[in-house]
Amino acid sequence: MVTVRASASISVSLPEAVPADPGPGPMVVALPGLMSLARQAIPRLLEAVIIPLALFYAALAAFGLNGALAAVLAWAYGNLALRRLCGRPLSASMMLATVAITVRAALAAWSGSALVYFLQPELGTICFSMVFLASVRLRRPLVGKLIGEYVRLPRAVMAHARIRRCFVQLTLLWALVLLANATLSIWLLLSVTLGTYLLVRPIAVAAISVLAFTCSVALFLRALRRLGLQVRADHTH
Numbered sequence: 001m002v003t004v005r006a007s008a009s010i011s012v013s014l015p016e017a018v019p020a021d022p023g024p025g026p027m028v029v030a031l032p033g034l035m036s037l038a039r040q041a042i043p044r045l046l047e048a049v050i051i052p053l054a055l056f057y058a059a060l061a062a063f064g065l066n067g068a069l070a071a072v073l074a075w076a077y078g079n080l081a082l083r084r085l086c087g088r089p090l091s092a093s094m095m096l097a098t099v100a101i102t103v104r105a106a107l108a109a110w111s112g113s114a115l116v117y118f119l120q121p122e123l124g125t126i127c128f129s130m131v132f133l134a135s136v137r138l139r140r141p142l143v144g145k146l147i148g149e150y151v152r153l154p155r156a157v158m159a160h161a162r163i164r165r166c167f168v169q170l171t172l173l174w175a176l177v178l179l180a181n182a183t184l185s186i187w188l189l190l191s192v193t194l195g196t197y198l199l200v201r202p203i204a205v206a207a208i209s210v211l212a213f214t215c216s217v218a219l220f221l222r223a224l225r226r227l228g229l230q231v232r233a234d235h236t237h
Contacts, residue, residue, distance in 0.1 A: 018235055048097065049202065050216040051075065057198050065114055069105040077102050100124075118197070132175035133236035147220070157227065166223035170216050177212040181205045 011221060052072050059071035076098045083090055099120075108117035135142040144167035157163060184204055188197045 047079065050104055052101075053198055053202065057107060057195065060114065060194070065112065066109060068114070069109055069117070072101060073105055114194055115189060119186065122233070123190070125185075126179050129175045130179035132171050132178065136168055136171050136175075141167040143167050143170040143174060143216075157224075157229070160227060162226060166219055172220075173212060173216065177208060181208055182207075187188045199215045 029222075052075055055071045055075055056068045060068035080090060080094070082100060083094075104117050104120045107120065108114060130140050141164070144158070144164070147167070147170075185201050188201050188204075192200070
């Protein structure tokens with residue numbers, strides 16, 4: 001028996017020779033528990049979404065559009081500086097997000113419209129949904145790559161036809177979710193006041209995303225169990 005431990009949150013016990021078509025056996029997969037996921041997601045949600053939106057709206061009411069844009073940029077660059085001073089790593093995604101918000105702010109300041117500031121990421125989301133769809137067409141479902149970065153499973157399991165079908169289904173699901181979120185956000189942006197948009201949009205997008213995440217987890221677990229794997233929650237992290 002060989003035990004594979006490829007990450008802090010995933011452990012897999014499997015026979016020494018994993019068959020191409022895994023059947024019933026002692027293979028056990030430990031996935032992160034909901035509390036572990038929440039501990040990771042909530043700080044990122046606060047840092048990247050809730051606080052910037054609250055800052056933007058408060059500064060917009062007090063100082064106007066340019067003041068709101070300055071507040072958001074101050075938060076973004078201040079966060080980078082604080083991480084640097086504390087010796088915490090600066091991820092590539094954080095750097096890209098800071099560059100993106102700088103471009104958004106510059107275009108919004110140039111146009112003099114808050115609508116331009118909020119419209120840009122929605123157009124990007126639509127493009128991202130098209131990337132998901134294209135990855136299915138190319139037979140390289142993007143969700144499979146994303147799951148592979150966080151959930152370390154034996155290569156034979158990841159390459160199994162049932163798991164590949166699951167990745168295709170999940171990629172199509174998230175392409176639809178991204179498109180739905182962007183469409184709803186644009187409709188709200190063009191139909192209601194900015195204050196209503198800032199209140200309703202995060203709640204609606206969060207509800208859709210949580211529902212999609214729940215469905216995704218259920219589909220993935222079902223696919224794993226149909227291969228004969230035993231799945232359990234890992235509450236140690």
